[in-house]
Amino acid sequence: MAELDQRPGLRVLLRSLTIQASWNYRTMQGAGLAFALIPVLARLAGGDRQALAAAVGRHAGFYNGHPYLSTVAIAALARMESEGVDSGQIEQFKNAIVGPLGGLGDRLVWARWRPLCALIAILLFSLGAPWWAAVGGFLALYNAVQLGLRVWGLRFGWRHGRDVGRALLASPLRRIPDRITIPLVFAGGAVLPPLALEAGGAVGPLPAVSVALAVAALGYWRPTVFARLAPLGLLAGSLVIVALEMSVW
Numbered sequence: 001m002a003e004l005d006q007r008p009g010l011r012v013l014l015r016s017l018t019i020q021a022s023w024n025y026r027t028m029q030g031a032g033l034a035f036a037l038i039p040v041l042a043r044l045a046g047g048d049r050q051a052l053a054a055a056v057g058r059h060a061g062f063y064n065g066h067p068y069l070s071t072v073a074i075a076a077l078a079r080m081e082s083e084g085v086d087s088g089q090i091e092q093f094k095n096a097i098v099g100p101l102g103g104l105g106d107r108l109v110w111a112r113w114r115p116l117c118a119l120i121a122i123l124l125f126s127l128g129a130p131w132w133a134a135v136g137g138f139l140a141l142y143n144a145v146q147l148g149l150r151v152w153g154l155r156f157g158w159r160h161g162r163d164v165g166r167a168l169l170a171s172p173l174r175r176i177p178d179r180i181t182i183p184l185v186f187a188g189g190a191v192l193p194p195l196a197l198e199a200g201g202a203v204g205p206l207p208a209v210s211v212a213l214a215v216a217a218l219g220y221w222r223p224t225v226f227a228r229l230a231p232l233g234l235l236a237g238s239l240v241i242v243a244l245e246m247s248v249w
Contacts, residue, residue, distance in 0.1 A: 011039040012074060013154055019070045028064035033074060040078040058087050065098050066105025068149045073097050075157030076164040085162065093162055100168055108173070109146065112180040117142040119187035126194035 019032030034056045041059075045052040065073055073094070080090055121138035125131060152173075160167040168174065 009154060009158075012036055012078065013071065013150060015039070016071050016074055016150055016154075019067050027060065027062050029067065029070065030059070030061050030063040033063045033070065033077075034059040036070070036074050037078060037081075041081065044081055055081065058090065059094075061091070061094075063094055063098065065101035066109070068109055068146045069101045069105045069153050071150045071153030072101060072157040072164060072168075075154045076161050077157075079158050079161040083161070089162070097165055100165055104168065104174060104177075107177040108180075109149075112177050112184055113145055114142060116180060116184045116187055119184070119191050122191050123187060123194070126191065 015036040015038070019029050019036060022031040022035070023029060024031070037059050038052075038056060041055040042052055045055060059077065063073070076093070076097070077090065080093065117138050120141065121134040124137055125134035129137075156167070156171070157164050
């Protein structure tokens with residue numbers, strides 16, 4: 001199967017950013033999903049407006065996957081449409097893929113990456129960085145990952161098509177939430193002392209960042225073992241910042 005053409009692929013990616021713009025209680029993200037698919041559906045329909053309207057209608061029903069991983073479903077659906085898969089199988093696929101994408105996205109983004117970015121921003125600010133640097137750091141880190149997930153999802157979904165659910169089970173992405181656990185709890189522990197101290201000498205962020213990166217690297221290579229050491233990561237983060245501050249509570 002050839003790659004998704006560059007121009008429709010970019011248009012689909014940009015449209016995926018608005019998947020929640022028409023969110024509602026009846027179809028959830030369904031209208032946004034159909035909107036993102038229009039460039040592909042229009043190409044497949046040629047100049048047949050009725051065929052295009054019918055295709056858009058098929059995808060405007062209920063859908064409620066994770067917004068950042070929506071491109072996995074969108075690209076897989078685009079490939080299924082291009083292969084002429086019947087509407088019944090397409091609807092079954094949509095219903096089946098919602099759970100895996102939602103669960104993976106929740107664990108990866110809402111429960112790990114977003115809190116980690118927020119804690120890093122708070123730590124930077126508490127160590128003396130200007131507010132705009134802390135906010136800018138949060139936005140840069142967070143959006144780099146969410147945009148990267150969308151691009152990855154577009155390629156991954158198109159490559160695997162209707163078998164994307166099985167491919168997700170074997171994807172390294174499923175193991176990343178566990179590997180982010182240690183950096184997350186370490187950052188949480190590091191944030192507590194500066195917030196609790198009434199005053200103290202400013203400490204450059206480089207030592208704390210270096211330790212956090214070292215712990216993150218260890219957590220990456222041994223995710224199962226280090227996931228059990230999460231409480232120690234929280235304690236270690238606190239002790240490191242207390243030692244660096246050289247202050248009294």
